[in-house]
Amino acid sequence: MSQPIPSITVLTLNIPTPSGNSPIHPVLLRDEDGHTLVDTGMIGQFDELQSTLEELDVSLSDIKRVIVTHQDIDHIGNLGALLDAIPGLEVWAHTDEIPYLTGAKPLIKFTPERRAMLTAPVLALADQLLMQLPEINISRTLADGDILPLQGGTQVIHTPGHTPGHLCFYFSEQQFLLAADELRVVEDELVGPAPPATPDMPEALRSLKKLTGLNVDKVLCYHGGEYTKEPAKRIAQLAENSEA
Numbered sequence: 048m049s050q051p052i053p054s055i056t057v058l059t060l061n062i063p064t065p066s067g068n069s070p071i072h073p074v075l076l077r078d079e080d081g082h083t084l085v086d087t088g089m090i091g092q093f094d095e096l097q098s099t100l101e102e103l104d105v106s107l108s109d110i111k112r113v114i115v116t117h118q119d120i121d122h123i124g125n126l127g128a129l130l131d132a133i134p135g136l137e138v139w140a141h142t143d144e145i146p147y148l149t150g151a152k153p154l155i156k157f158t159p160e161r162r163a164m165l166t167a168p169v170l171a172l173a174d175q176l177l178m179q180l181p182e183i184n185i186s187r188t189l190a191d192g193d194i195l196p197l198q199g200g201t202q203v204i205h206t207p208g209h210t211p212g213h214l215c216f217y218f219s220e221q222q223f224l225l226a227a228d229e230l231r232v233v234e235d236e237l238v239g240p241a242p243p244a245t246p247d248m249p250e251a252l253r254s255l256k257k258l259t260g261l262n263v264d265k266v267l268c269y270h271g272g273e274y275t276k277e278p279a280k281r282i283a284q285l286a287e288n289s290e291a
């Protein structure tokens with residue numbers, strides 16, 4: 048069933064792991080001038096992404112742009128496939144993330160150890176994506192405090208630490224915070240970024256402070272999903288604890 052415009056829809060894709068499916072959550076923004084996908088899923092999930100969109104009556108040609116919260120492969124995994132499938136697709140990202148997204152610098156966490164964890168078919172797709180990166184044109188570079196013309200005004204919050212150009216987005220009309228990987232939901236509780244996947248943890252913890260003081264009813268974490276139990280209070284608590 049079609050959703051109204053403007054509207055925000057949280058998508059769910061599943062990454063199979065030895066301990067079961069691990070859900071991740073790209074977001075679809077519907078606006079007058081076209082749809083925006085925030086993050087693209089893991090490498091190898093293009094078919095699942097496409098069928099998830101189809102269930103929402105969204106075809107690939109409806110998608111005008113992709114906003115990349117950061118460079119990790121579970122977020123940019125289908126960027127190359129989307130660029131191949133959608134002529135003129137725009138890509139928006141933070142300035143500090145651009146050298147990685149365009150292949151000028153190697154992806155920070157796509158190390159030999161990480162590569163070794165992937166199956167051969169996924170690895171082949173990963174290498175294909177890496178080869179495509181230099182062709183990526185960033186249509187709009189995002190900076191902290193920018194207000195994007197999406198959903199009646201979307202605030203860009205630069206939250207470095209998990210990666211240098213990691214972004215969160217605040218939708219004030221919906222009191223909705225898209226936290227990407229700066230926050231997670233683990234066992235029903237909102238927690239900070241995952242230490243093993245966060246190369247600059249002190250910086251990531253400082254970034255938590257930038258998420259305080261927002262009027263937030265709902266937080267979406269890429270890993271863990273939605274959190275609605277007084278999120279503003281919990282975020283303030285996490286930011287305060289991070290100073291200890």
Ligand SMILES: [Zn+2]
Pocket residue numbers: 119121122228269270
């Ligand atoms: Zn992630």
